Amino acid sequence: MPGNGDATNQVTATVDAVSEALLSGRGWLHPAASLTTPTGRTPLFSPAITTDERHILPGTGAVISWTSTAQPPAPVGAAAVRRILERLGPGPEPTADALHLPVTAEPAPADPRPAFPPLTTPTDRPGPHLTPDTPGVRVRLAIPAVFHPLLVPGDADALATHLIETAEEVLAGAPGTARRDWATVTAATTDAARAAGTFFAGLCRLDLAGRESTASLIAAVIPAAEPPTEAREVELPCGPATVLVEARTTPVPAQLSTDGRRRLIGTAAALALIPLPDTQVLALQLSTPHEQDWELYAAAFAGILHSIEIAWPGPPPTPEDPQPTKGTPVRIPPADWDPWSGTPTTPEPPQPTKGKGTPVQIPPADWDPWS
Structure with missing residues (x-):
């Protein structure tokens, strides 16, 4: 996916590749109804949600958030890998470079473009919420709670603990080495x-x-750029957006394969780009290697797009016209006023000077010189 989908492309493709290599055919699966449970239109900017951490809202789903004022997270991956190995037993200490990660998915132009459900134009489009008392831009959206988060706020210990707990759930019944390998590679x-x-x-x-089906979901905020030329414009409750849907191929590195051979998997993906008020872009991408299930995942993705809410303080106030000065008027004294000689007086207006020559008497208006 060209343009400003490159960043989310790599993250999504990497999750797909790791899942295909280390999870396929193993562990516990959620029922399909957990993805299709309808989500409500509960306002996401409400007193019920006070932090940017993932929050389960009954009848809505899992609410995830982003704030422009948050500090960039520090690197924690290598330390989290070591914490996982300390708790799950010794094993290889993977690095992204050694595993040839991240990977990038390539468009598959020969394949038909996957369909996407129509996104009807909302009759009431509120746009961004104005929150003058809160600095920065904020984004919230509701996703099906069945999506296991792979990123958590906090330090390496928090990430290691979360990935170990997630591995115990998604790989329930699998050997302990399988949980260790997936958790360390993900970290x-x-x-x-x-x-x-x-x-x-x-x-x-x-x-x-009875058949396994997987998908990945990514949410990111990236610098603004021209959207892909193949994308189409849509209207969402939060504002305008562009959506690109395409088939593609995702590489699975040889370092992750059990047979040591690199292979390609076919995937279907949707990318949505929503401009934010601060010249950045909210990028959402969903991808699945199970293309036969695309209709199911596309409907869920459309619901996620309709849940997006954006808040910001609004544009800076424009300067107002100067108001007339209030109070008692002050009289400016003349330039030659001596403050020690008393109160200045207003000078008398100049008197007309007397003319020179013989005075002339003006006759009355009814004077007849011929009488």
């Missing part, structure tokens, strides 16, 4: 994802009539 890719502006990376694993 090793964390810093690259954060550097790309990603504030949420999630993995979904479903049971569709």
Whole structure:
């Protein structure tokens, strides 16, 4: 995906590749209904949500947030890998470079472009919320809670603890080495994802009539750029957006494959770009290697787009016209006034000077010189 989808492309493709190599055919799957549960239109900027951490809102889903005033996270990947190995047992200490990660998915022009459900133009488009008392731009959106978050705020200990707990859930019943390997590889890719502006990376694993189906979801804030030429413009409740849907191929590095051979998997993906008031762009991308299930995931992605809410303080106030000065008028004294000689007096207006020559008497108006 060219243009300003490159950053989210790499993060999404990497999650897909790691999932395909280390999770496929293993562990526990969620029922399909956990993805299709309808989400409500509960206002996301409400007193019920006070932090930017992932928050479960009943009847809505998992609410995720981003704030422009937040400090950039420090690198934690390498330290988290070591913490995981300390708790799950010794093993290889992977690095992103050694695993040839992140990877980039390439468009598959020969394949038909996946369909996407129509995004109807909202009759009531509120646009960004104006919050003059809160600095910075804020974004919130609701996603199905079935997407396991792979990034969490905090230090290396917090990330290691979260990935170990997630591995115990998604790889329930699998050998302990499988949980260790997935958790360490995922930790090793964390810093690259954060550097790309990603504030949420999630993995979904479903049971569709006894068949495994997976998808990844990425949310990032990236610098503004021209959208891909193939993208189409849409209207969302939060404002205008562009959406690109395409088939593509994602590489799985040989270093992750059990047979040591690099291979390609076909995926279907959707990228949405929503301009933010601070000249940045909110980028959302969903991808699945199970293209036969695209219709299911596309409908979920459309629901996520409709849930987006944006808040900002508004434009800076424009300077107002100067108001007339209030108070008692002050009289300016003449330039030659001596403050020690008393109160200045207003000078008398100049008197007309007397003319020279013989005075002339003006006759009355009814004077008849011939009488």
